[in-house]
Amino acid sequence: MPLPQKVNLAEKLALFSERFQPRIVGSVNDTHVKIAKIEGEFIWHHHEREDEMFLVLRGRLHLRFRDGEVAVDPGELIVVPRGVEHCPYADEETHVMLFEPKSTVNTGNAGGERTYVPKEARDPGLEG
Amino acid sequence: MPLPQKVNLAEKLALFSERFQPRIVGSVNDTHVKIAKIEGEFIWHHHEREDEMFLVLRGRLHLRFRDGEVAVDPGELIVVPRGVEHCPYADEETHVMLFEPKSTVNTGNAGGERTYVPKEARDPGLEG
Numbered sequence: 001m002p003l004p005q006k007v008n009l010a011e012k013l014a015l016f017s018e019r020f021q022p023r024i025v026g027s028v029n030d031t032h033v034k035i036a037k038i039e040g041e042f043i044w045h046h047h048e049r050e051d052e053m054f055l056v057l058r059g060r061l062h063l064r065f066r067d068g069e070v071a072v073d074p075g076e077l078i079v080v081p082r083g084v085e086h087c088p089y090a091d092e093e094t095h096v097m098l099f100e101p102k103s104t105v106n107t108g109n110a111g112g113e114r115t116y117v118p119k120e121a122r123d124p125g126l127e128g
Numbered sequence: 129m130p131l132p133q134k135v136n137l138a139e140k141l142a143l144f145s146e147r148f149q150p151r152i153v154g155s156v157n158d159t160h161v162k163i164a165k166i167e168g169e170f171i172w173h174h175h176e177r178e179d180e181m182f183l184v185l186r187g188r189l190h191l192r193f194r195d196g197e198v199a200v201d202p203g204e205l206i207v208v209p210r211g212v213e214h215c216p217y218a219d220e221e222t223h224v225m226l227f228e229p230k231s232t233v234n235t236g237n238a239g240g241e242r243t244y245v246p247k248e249a250r251d252p253g254l255e256g
Contacts, residue, residue: 067131
């Protein structure tokens, strides 16, 4: 059996610059561990059957909800329960780790042009 | 619907000092998000049906496997696949975030006196 490999989040974050396009860095049971860069505003959406966790690594993540807004700083996490509409935004480049079921799509129920099918964070030179 | 609340990991870590006794700080689908303090050596064990993820927040986590050892530093994560025997240890106080199915017990197949049923990380003054 090969030795489990560790993942350095900063190294993985250095491999891409696109905003709101989560990359997969790990798989735990039915869940994907992803990282994403957030800057500017995303779209309002919710996930019908999936809770979603954000852990902030850098910057400040704002989550708008219909009833208010929460600002999440590095070293802080927030779980958005299934069914809860939210709209993420960040004024500056913000890095997050996401923890979501493998079935989760970034735009949830909203779909549309900002939908991104996550792929592994890897050296672009290795992508076919 | 109440606004989702964020969790500050440092604040939660300040609420307990016990080693190898994970506290729950969040719930995402079928998974618990836990934090733990590690210092000294744990016991060899594996989890029959559950992958386990460690994200290191402070210190250095060593994971012994039957075929070698991996040292994990802050900002790094490692997934221990189900069935893989491991023994965590740390030379200094080390803080980790864990992602594991709600069914996971810290000692896995090994059981014994170091088994700890995780509870919420909360102000001791609030515990009944």
